[in-house]
Each structure stands twice: as C-alpha cells, then as structure tokens.
Amino acid sequence: MTMLNRNFYARDTLQVARALLGKKLVRRIGSAELSGMIVETEAYCGESDSACHAHRGKTPRNAVMFGQPGHAYVYFTYGLHYLLNLVAEEEGNPCAVLIRAVLPLAGIEEMEVRRKKKGAELTNGPAKLCQAFGIDKSLNGCDLTCGKELWLEDHKTIPAKLITATSRIGIDYAKKEHREAPWRFLVKI
DNA sequence: AGCACGATCTGA
C-alpha cells in the first residue's frame, strides 16, 4: 500500500536494482488495476557503462534517463517490442533499471487477454510484461511517484540469500568489463 | 539520405 517515493530511486543503481526485487509494480488502465511482484531486474549504470543507452550521450530517445529519478523510461526495440526501465540516481546521471520479469498478482485475466497466453508465459520477459501491462511509448517519461498510471509499492522483502546476480542479457556488443558485470538480479525460485 | 542493427519473442 505504501507507494515508493523519489528517494527510493535517487541512489546507487545497483542498490535500486536489488531493492526492486519483491516490490509490486502497479498499472492502472481506466478502472482496471494490474499488478505483479518484480522478480528480475538489470542495472544500466550511466555514460561509463558501454551497455547503457546513455553511453554515447544524450539523445531524444534516452533523454528521460538524464532527468529526475523515479520516472519511467520506455523504449521500442526490434521493430516490435517495448521495454520498461525505471530511472535511478540523481538528475543528470543517466542510469536506469530494466524490469525483466514479474510474478502476476492482480488483473491476471486482463493480462491474459492482452498476451493471449496464460500462466508463466505471461510476464517472464521484459517485452512480455510490457505487453501484459499495456506499457508502450505513451508511458515514456511517466512520473512513478504520482500513482496515476504506473507506480510501485512495497510488497515483500526478499532475503539477500534468495537473490542471485549474473551478467546481463543481450548486450554482446558491450565492452568485456560491462558484458561480464553481474548487474542482473533475480529471485531464486 | 541512407543504412545497419537492436536491453526480444515466437513458432517451425
């Protein structure tokens, strides 16, 4: 019930990525409310991170990452998918956390309709969860602290023992040190 | 102005 405030996002990206595990992602579409518990995240750490979109400076696409923390950075890729990121760190430091998977909690039927799938197939991938939650480019730049369309809430505390860190997915083009950095976080099953 | 390619998913 407690919505996460700006201070939650305004700190070290790796800490935010870890702390997001177990939190509830809530999406309101009209009268429907969809939610899920975050179980997988990836940290993208600013201009020095060669896997981060902000690596080569500010552009129209990644501008949101350079703004205030606690906003949604949604972008389109592969010609057909949207991916959801949450902006972290202080304003001007372009960092974000990619939400890769959630465990559906509420509005599951809505998600099934959107995805035309059921069960685990619903939200176990960054593009799938965007489809299930109806997240597209119109939510790019959305403030996550006003509780209107998209926000986060406290839910469960995940013990450190249940958190695994691995290298990130789909960033083969990045420098070795960034390709291998253990900046992907998952809840052990 | 043109072009190569991507923080993915699906279905054969």
Next chain:
DNA sequence: CAGATCGTGCTA
C-alpha cells in the same frame, strides 16, 4: 534458428 519490423543513431 530465422523472421518479424521500425526507430534510432552513425556515416557521408
């Protein structure tokens, strides 16, 4: 394992 499918950013 290839195809879908298009915006973005780099090169010229």
